[in-house]
Amino acid sequence: MKQNFTVRQGALDGVEAFLSVAQHRSFRKAAGELGVTPSAISQAVRALEERVGAVLFIRTTRSVGLTEAGERFLTRAKPAFEELVAASALARELGQRPAGLLRLTVPPAVVPILLEPLIASFCQAFPEIEVEIAANEELVDIAADGFDAGIRLGQFIAADMVAVRLTPSFPLVVVGSPEYLRRRGWPERIDDLRQHACIRMRRSNGSIAPWSFVIGKKPIEAVVSGPLIAHDFPTMLGATIGDMGLAQVPEPIAAGPVKAGKLVRVLEVFEPVAPGVFLYYPSRHQVMPKLRAFIDHVKSRADAADKTRIHIDDRQTPATKMR
Template structure:
């Protein structure tokens, strides 16, 4: 059943005029304060009294006083009106300069290699902005959960989002520890994965993701098995370092471990390419200064991963799919 508004249309009309008259006990001074004519103030107060259903002032040729109804109205209306004015000023401030709380939802894997250096430099450049990072793999509704923006790989960004590229495309690599590969023959073909312990990841929708590989121009989804099912790439990567099995992960998070010899890449020619990592948000028209400042900061800085410059595509994503 449709409900009526608690506050009637126009219920606040004349309240500021009433408060000024009550403050100065003068229609003329109230008019001068608000930059209107005494007649306009008088009409606004009369209209308010008509809506309230009671006289608010006692008027004589020499003075203006409050009725009992006016005094009670003043005691409730004055603090409420001041709160409304303060609320407007806070909202206006947020809409005019970078300030307030910037909330970002991001995968755990990108925090140390991409976001930490960006966030540190951004907070130094914009000290009036507080940044909150919610690290998790779940794909959340930005508006419903109160986030300003999110960070995800391009294939998981919905087509109605505006996307800003944070990294170039990169491969998904299969890696294993030297200890594991000493105990198991290194795979050379996709079918060889049947004889290996393959670490897997559970998607946010509850399903276990197959390993996606390429064989020439053909994409192959390999159903693998192994001792561990993780909910994020860092956990799976750590298990691979400990020799629990092979893991398929985004190349940027494995690069340093491969360089130091803690992991070895296998099946290199079968590695598929991912579109890269993107910052995404709902609409340019709803972008607050705090988010616009962060977007500009991202565009102006080199990428953390690989020390290459950030490639920026400030556009709506096309041809992507959600998890």
């Protein structure tokens, strides 16, 4: 039969007093070490003896010694109490300076684009922090699963989370390879997708995500079909580059292949705008120094990128900006 064990309230009361008396063999010296009166030490030890159910010290007017029960209690209590003090010191240290293991849950697609340069500079700035990245498309409970923070698209973050922006807003783009578009033709309207092979994404809840568009300012969703269902954006992108069909992905993920000529954007006039990518965590009141250091690092990098972008824009002529 399974038994339930709990630590009784006040179970550790008097243990520190007992250990000090046992070390010094003196109530007066123990009181001096702990900064209390000898009477307070005597009361604490007496209360401990009552809870234990045995006399721990032999007291005379000239000396203090341990009983057999006291010797056994000392043998087990001393290393346990020292371990508890060490654990408290370690926890206090982690609560006062950036150190320890920082665990982040992130979508696989953002690792090479966003996290790799960010993590490299962060680890260089904070060598006492170890960073663990769990790449997973599923939305996990970061508190229940032991993560310090997560990174996700803004629309997938719960309202009770604190969110820190990592990227500006960006469009969701439909892309296809030049070979696929040569073979199947360019879609010019959303309805044209009915005649195309569309690579789709299965959400973490099991449903297949529709494609999102805007007509004017009105958002709409289109249910598409095709030969492949993926669970992450990199798989979708690889299949699209491999001429399997069209895919709708965040613009930053497709930017490299588009620039290299491996993919082409279509239906641009109907592209919706996603809020961007955010770092999120449960509460401002629970932020450890290691996470605070990462948040500040993220913000400083974002501020530097904004200043660089503004500087470049200021150097452009009006004609350049219009192109």
